[in-house]
Structures are given as structure tokens and as C-alpha cells.
Amino acid sequence: MLSNIKHLAHKLTPLLIDIRRHLHSHPELSGQEYQTAAYVAGVLSAHGLSVQEGVGKVGVVGELRGQNAVSRLLAIRTDMDALPIQERTGLDYASQHSKIMHACGHDVHTAVGLGTALVLAQVAQELLGNVRFLFQPAEELAEGAAWMIQDGVMDKVTAILSLHVFPSIPAGSVGIRYGALTAAADDLEITIHGESGHGARPHEAIDAIWIASQVITTLQQAISRTQNPLRPVVLSIGQIQGGRAPNVIADHVQLLGTVRTLHPETREKLPAWIEKIVANICGSYGARYEVNYGRGVPSVQNNLALSQLLETAAQEAWGKERVQILTEPSLGAEDFSLYLEHAPGSMFRLGVGHKDKPNYPLHHPQFEVDESSIVTGVVTMAYAAYKYWQQSY
Numbered sequence: 001m002l003s004n005i006k007h008l009a010h011k012l013t014p015l016l017i018d019i020r021r022h023l024h025s026h027p028e029l030s031g032q033e034y035q036t037a038a039y040v041a042g043v044l045s046a047h048g049l050s051v052q053e054g055v056g057k058v059g060v061v062g063e064l065r066g067q068n069a070v071s072r073l074l075a076i077r078t079d080m081d082a083l084p085i086q087e088r089t090g091l092d093y094a095s096q097h098s099k100i101m102h103a104c105g106h107d108v109h110t111a112v113g114l115g116t117a118l119v120l121a122q123v124a125q126e127l128l129g130n131v132r133f134l135f136q137p138a139e140e141l142a143e144g145a146a147w148m149i150q151d152g153v154m155d156k157v158t159a160i161l162s163l164h165v166f167p168s169i170p171a172g173s174v175g176i177r178y179g180a181l182t183a184a185a186d187d188l189e190i191t192i193h194g195e196s197g198h199g200a201r202p203h204e205a206i207d208a209i210w211i212a213s214q215v216i217t218t219l220q221q222a223i224s225r226t227q228n229p230l231r232p233v234v235l236s237i238g239q240i241q242g243g244r245a246p247n248v249i250a251d252h253v254q255l256l257g258t259v260r261t262l263h264p265e266t267r268e269k270l271p272a273w274i275e276k277i278v279a280n281i282c283g284s285y286g287a288r289y290e291v292n293y294g295r296g297v298p299s300v301q302n303n304l305a306l307s308q309l310l311e312t313a314a315q316e317a318w319g320k321e322r323v324q325i326l327t328e329p330s331l332g333a334e335d336f337s338l339y340l341e342h343a344p345g346s347m348f349r350l351g352v353g354h355k356d357k358p359n360y361p362l363h364h365p366q367f368e369v370d371e372s373s374i375v376t377g378v379v380t381m382a383y384a385a386y387k388y389w390q391q392s393y
């Protein structure tokens with residue numbers, strides 16, 4: 001079966017490279033992937049999959065029937081959106097849309113998702129169950145997965161697989177991660193209300209700027225002294241607003257930030273922990289405050305057995321030396337985690353690094369992939385899918 005999948009994937013590679021380049025030159029922003037979705041739907045239906053469009057607002061679902069429709073249902077998820085970045089790669093097939101770029105490799109994900117569907121469609125009689133392909137919009141806003149789930153894409157799904165490109169792994173290799181792959185990403189908004197006054201008469205005012213500075217400093221210090229250092233908490237205040245004039249004490253400051261954690265138990269305790277610190281500082285100086293802790297996407301926790309499935313499939317396909325076990329998670333966020341609230345799953349890292357030129361990071365205007373990674377992604381995903389029904393989970 002493996003050699004058959006490899007043969008089919010290699011035969012499809014020129015087409016998949018064309019598909020990826022077409023998507024790369026026609027990127028669309030999150031939630032506006034209309035042309036991309038129509039294109040994906042066209043490719044899927046041309047190859048005999050049953051297709052549903054407009055799922056999760058702009059998403060596409062392709063269904064492939066294996067031998068045994070009542071057996072476990074495997075979902076394969078890829079995302080389709082691009083970023084508001086002006087591309088500076090100088091490629092012939094660079095973005096034709098001003099200030100929009102596939103700088104996170106979702107064009108590669110879509111090509112790999114389509115390639116996997118096209119390969120598996122040709123061996124459908126060998127599959128012991130059905131596969132549902134999810135082409136998701138708006139991952140960069142961390143909203144698309146929720147839209148898809150709301151439209152029922154996880155109904156009856158028993159496992160879900162996904163991938164993300166990774167420039168620091170060379171093309172031809174894949175990275176497997178056991179346990180936490182990405183962080184929970186939450187929003188933090190703290191508002192401090194003091195009392196305005198003359199800059200020369202601080203004793204008659206409540207200085208919201210000074211209090212805000214205490215809040216920021218104390219939060220950072222308190223992380224290092226009260227949070228378990230083996231369970232990371234990153235709290236970054238990225239925006240601060242307050243004050244009207246150099247000689248007027250500010251009566252109001254707003255702090256906006258992001259909070260990243262890997263462990264659900266740590267995350268659970270943070271809203272109350274932050275509020276207590278803010279309350280103590282504000283209480284000491286007579287200021288009022290509001291803390292809004294907005295829950296974003298949870299951490300991606302890769303399922304052990306499904307990570308093993310991906311690792312074995314990749315090792316059989318490419319040899320041990322081309323499979324890296326990732327020892328560290330990322331504190332980035334990924335809304336794939338929302339699917340994992342409905343079924344176990346695992347996401348692997350697809351190496352897209354060039355061996356002979358510099359590799360720019362994701363979301364960089366010069367980010368560029370080695371396209372030989374596409375066939376690696378397709379074979380790994382298709383073979384793992386085939387093997388999913390070979391064992392019990």
C-alpha cells in the first residue's frame with residue numbers, strides 16, 4: 001500500500017505544485033476565502049468526492065467513502081487563509097493581491113489536503129472507513145474552526161489529523177510532537193480608573209499611569225515568583241493607552257495583552273490570580289479597576305496514539321532519520337485545538353526548509369517554502385489515514 005500511495009503522490013506532484021502556486025498567487029484574507037473555497041470544491045468534485053460548500057461560512061467539506069461506512073470516521077483538516085502582509089519574495093508566482101500573502105503556508109496545507117484526498121480517492125476500495133476532508137477558513141483569526149464545528153463537521157468523527165508547515169525543519173522531513181504542541185492564547189484587558197489632577201499636585205489626584213506601571217511590573221515579577229517555572233505563563237501587554245497632557249495626571253489607563261499557557265490547570269487559575277494582583281495594587285492607592293479575561297483557543301494537546309500513528313507512518317515512508325521528535329512545544333496558538341474538544345487528534349509539522357538558502361520565519365514577507373515538501377506531506381497524511389483503520393484506538 002505504501003508504495004502505491006507514494007507512486008500516486010509522485011504522479012500528482014506536478015498538479016499539486018500548480019495548485020499550490022495558483023493559491024499562492026491568489027491569497028485571500030481570513031473569512032473571505034471565496035475564490036479559494038470555490039477552487040478547492042472544484043478540484044474535489046472533479047476527482048469524485050462529494051462536496052459541500054459554505055460550511056463554516058466559507059469552508060469546504062469533502063467526503064470520501066471507504067469500504068465500510070459504519071466504521072470509525074477520520075477527519076483531515078487543512079486551513080486556507082492568508083495574511084495581511086505585502087509579499088517580498090520576488091517569486092514568479094508571488095501574490096497578485098496587494099498586501100495579502102500566504103506567509104503561513106496555508107497554501108501548502110490546502111495543496112497537501114487536496115493531494116491527500118486525490119490519492120485516497122484512488123485507493124478508496126482499500127480504506128476500511130470514510131474520510132472527511134475539512135478545508136477551514138479564518139484560522140489566523142482563530143475563528144474558522146469554531147464556525148466549522150458549529151456547522152456539524154465533527155459529527156461522528158472519531159479522530160482528526162492535521163499539519164502545519166515548519167521552516168526550521170528541512171523539506172523532506174516531518175516533526176512529530178507528543179502532548180502539547182501549541183499554547184492556549186487568551187486576551188487580557190485591564191482598565192484602571194484613577195482621578196485626574198494637576199501634574200504638580202500628585203497628592204490631590206490618583207495617578208492611573210503610575211498605578212498601571214505597578215500592575216505591569218508586579219504581574220511580570222509575580223509570574224517568576226509564584227507560577228511553576230516548569231509550566232510556562234507568558235503575559236505580554238502589547239498596548240497601553242491613557243493620559244491627555246504632559247502636566248495632567250491621567251485618570252484612566254487601559255492595558256491590552258495576550259496570555260499564553262500550555263497546561264489547562266495553569267490557565268484555569270490565571271483570571272483570578274491576575275484580578276487579585278490588580279485589586280491589591282489598585283486598592284492600596286484608591287483606584288478602581290476592571291479586568292476582562294477573554295478566553296481564546298485552548299492549547300493543542302496531541303493525542304498519544306495518533307501521534308504514534310503519524311510517527312510510524314512517516315518512519316515507514318521516509319526512514320527514521322527524516323522524522324524528528326519535537327522536544328519543545330510552541331507558545332503560538334492554533335485553532336485546531338477546538339476540534340480536539342470533540343475527538344482525539346494530532347497535528348504534525350511538515351518541514352519546508354530550504355537546504356541551500358536562508359529560511360525566513362512564518363508570517364515574514366519573505367517566507368518561502370521548498371515545494372518538494374508537498375509530496376512528503378501528502379504521503380505522510382495519506383498513509384497515516386490508511387493505517388488508521390488497521391489498528392484499534
Ligand SMILES: [Zn+2]
Nearest residue numbers: 104140362363
Ligand atoms: Zn499563521
Ligand SMILES: [Zn+2]
Nearest residue numbers: 104105106164
Ligand atoms: Zn498557520
